Amino acid sequence: MLVRRIRLAVFVSFLGCASALAQISGEELGKQIEGIAAKALTQPNAVGLSIAVAKGDKVVFSRCFGKADLETGFSGDKDTLFRIGSVTKQFTAAAVMRLVEQGKLSLDDTLSKMLPDFPATPKPVTLRQLLNHTSGIWSYTENEKFMEREATLELTPAELIATFKDHATDFEPGTRWNYSNSGYYLLGEIIAKASGMSYAKFVQDELLTPNGLTRTRYESNREVIANRAQGYSFEEGKLFNDRPIGADVPGAAGSLLSSAEGLVRWNIALVSGKVVSAKSYEQMATEAMLPSGKGTHYGFGLQIGEWEGRRRISHGGGIFGFTSQLTYLPKDELTVAVISNCDGFNPGKIADSIARAALGIGEFVPADTAVSAEDIARFVGEYKFTDMPLELKVFERDGKVWVQATGQKDSRLLYQGKGEFRADFDAQVKVVFPTGTGPCEHLVLHQGGEHTANRKK
Numbered sequence: 001m002l003v004r005r006i007r008l009a010v011f012v013s014f015l016g017c018a019s020a021l022a023q024i025s026g027e028e029l030g031k032q033i034e035g036i037a038a039k040a041l042t043q044p045n046a047v048g049l050s051i052a053v054a055k056g057d058k059v060v061f062s063r064c065f066g067k068a069d070l071e072t073g074f075s076g077d078k079d080t081l082f083r084i085g086s087v088t089k090q091f092t093a094a095a096v097m098r099l100v101e102q103g104k105l106s107l108d109d110t111l112s113k114m115l116p117d118f119p120a121t122p123k124p125v126t127l128r129q130l131l132n133h134t135s136g137i138w139s140y141t142e143n144e145k146f147m148e149r150e151a152t153l154e155l156t157p158a159e160l161i162a163t164f165k166d167h168a169t170d171f172e173p174g175t176r177w178n179y180s181n182s183g184y185y186l187l188g189e190i191i192a193k194a195s196g197m198s199y200a201k202f203v204q205d206e207l208l209t210p211n212g213l214t215r216t217r218y219e220s221n222r223e224v225i226a227n228r229a230q231g232y233s234f235e236e237g238k239l240f241n242d243r244p245i246g247a248d249v250p251g252a253a254g255s256l257l258s259s260a261e262g263l264v265r266w267n268i269a270l271v272s273g274k275v276v277s278a279k280s281y282e283q284m285a286t287e288a289m290l291p292s293g294k295g296t297h298y299g300f301g302l303q304i305g306e307w308e309g310r311r312r313i314s315h316g317g318g319i320f321g322f323t324s325q326l327t328y329l330p331k332d333e334l335t336v337a338v339i340s341n342c343d344g345f346n347p348g349k350i351a352d353s354i355a356r357a358a359l360g361i362g363e364f365v366p367a368d369t370a371v372s373a374e375d376i377a378r379f380v381g382e383y384k385f386t387d388m389p390l391e392l393k394v395f396e397r398d399g400k401v402w403v404q405a406t407g408q409k410d411s412r413l414l415y416q417g418k419g420e421f422r423a424d425f426d427a428q429v430k431v432v433f434p435t436g437t438g439p440c441e442h443l444v445l446h447q448g449g450e451h452t453a454n455r456k457k
Contacts, residue, residue, distance in 0.1 A: 024358065026060050029053070032357040036350060037065040045234035045344040048075075050082055052260035053354060054335040057268050062261040068229040068341065070239065079215050081228045081257040082339040084324045085317025088256040089184050090284070091203055093131055093301030094270060095191050095252075097280040098206055104194045107131070107283075114190045119165050125173045127190065130183040131300040132288035136169040139180040142389060151320075154221065154246045157189055177288070177296040177452065178386045181253040184301075188252025199252050211269040215262035219247040219255045228257065231321015234344040242321025242343060254319055263326045263337035271328065285313050297444075297452070305446075307352070308361060316348055325351040334358060348447070349428065366422040369415045371401055378440050379433050383453035385445075392443070392453055403431070 037049055048066035052059060068076030099105040105114075107128040112120055114127070121136070129135040140163050141147060150163070164182045171178070188199040195202045200218035208216055217225075221244075231242035247255060258266070269275050276284070284300040297305055305312050310331045317324035324339040325347040336354050338347035355361070371379075376396050383392045393404045394413075401421065404410040413421035413431060419440075423429035430446035445451040 024360070029358055030061055033061055033063075033354055034065075036353045036357065037063075040350055041066050043345070044237065045239075045342050046340070047232050047239065047342045047345075048080075048229060048340065049347075049350070050076070050078070050080060050229075050260035050337075050339040051350070051354070052078070052264045052337045053358065054264040054268055055358075056333045057272065059261060059264060059268075062259075062264075064259075070230070070232070076229055077227070078261050079227055079259050081215065081217070081225060081259060081262075082324070082341055083219065083231060083254075083317075083319050083322040084256050084258050084263065084326075084339060085250070085254045085319035085322060086181075087258075087263065087315050087317040087324050087326050088250070088252065088254045090270070090301035090315055090326075091207060091256060091266075092184055092187050092191070092199075092252040093284055093299075094207060094275050094280075095199070095203055096127060096131060096187060097276045097284060097300070099191065099194050101277060101280060105190070111135075111186065111190075114193060115186065118161070118186070121169055121173065123173050127187070129173050130180075130187050130190075132177075132296065132298055133179050133183060134174050134177050134288060134290070134296070135180060135183045136171040136173050136176070136178065137180050137182045137186070138164055138167040138170055139178070139182050140164040140185070141181045144389070151249050152244045152246060153249075155249060157248070157251070160185065160249060160251070161189070175291060177290065177298065181250070184253035185251045191252065200255075203256075207275055211266075211274055213262055213266055213269070216256060216258040216266060219250075219257050221247045225257070229322075229341045232342045233321065234342055239342070245320045250319060254317065258339070260337040260339050263324075263339070264335045267326060267328050267335045267337075271330075307355075318343060323347050327351045327355065329355065329359075332359060352428075364422075364427055366414045366427040367416050369417055371399070371415045373399075375419075376401060378438065379443075381439060382456040383443055384456050385451055385453040390453075391456070392445075394443075 033051060037051060040046055046066060047070065048068045050064050053061040062078040064076035064078055064080050068074050068080050096105060100107060109127050111118060111125040125135045146163055191199050191202055233240050233242050270281060285302055286299050287304040288296045288298055290296060297303060303314050310329055312327060312329055314327040321343050322341055323343055323345050327336045334355060336351045338351045340347050379401055380394050380396055391406045395402050401413045402410050403413055412424045414424055415421055419433040419435050421431045432444045433440045440455065442452055442454045
């Protein structure tokens, strides 16, 4: 497979209409979701699923499937808490925007102004660049030794920041895009300094409690948290308890817990102006553009993309023991949240299947168009992803385009024209190269979100 441990996005042909959700009954949608969940739970890496759907400001489905804890046999319910990983970033971005609205921060404030003890970068880094991942700050989660060992410790902010503060920046701020958990961790410390309270307390008091979000909160390894799911990993055909991780290690980049219903209720509050102003949300949901004119597919804590001809605002999360996906389709006022308590599971695929069911969208049938020798020469090469530790080798075999991901078997790519391919093992997986002439400088993988890989020099 291409990326077996990364969430799979579903790209399909539209066969229904925007009003399909209004026409389908809640009972019928519930039955379809039950079928989707039941099929998903037959996978060997499936344990439990928290699923919720909202239409407009109404939650129309909320349920937990499978097991929240295999050792006790606890099935969980709609209020069971799961780690949400990087979906936390939109909460962090909203917290920053709240402080901007309160006059305590500016998006043009610099990192050196807010955290003067952090080593100076060659050129100033702004809060805006931290929010949209154009800061160039190296991501500490790229340190595999740290993630395997020190990440289990309950580190203080100073200890965590020490693991990356002296690392060289990846590029000049504002010139490129590279997903950085370090950038969001620093935003948590900036929020604490500007507000006079911890990141966890500010999020709780300013974002969650006022909006009645009782099933979303900051993680803790010491507190007794009722109705919390256990996480798992799937390795060598077997399920294991997830590796321990310090509650504050992800920080503002990924330390929140929630239920799926908690996430859809959060999105309802966010898009309706109850968390931040409409102007602030618009800034959060606007794609950052690079000086080259290239889009980043990212705003402030939100991925900005397109799904079946409609705008999609989303974010996924992956953390020890858990994966998550929160998707919002503004045109249809449809919100879908899926959280899994196994870090090898693909919630993006489930979320898109549910959206397809709600909107009456059918399956995509891929073509297998011939690729010219000139285009093959443009596509082949080695690419490294900017937001995950993965590389792809694209190569030619017998006039066809093939791909091999790090540590995985090769697969053929089916050409759809205009630089777009689908994986032969799953037509829902899309790889897109830029059109033009000369060797492609990057590619975009659509698999549980949009992931950019740059050509290795």
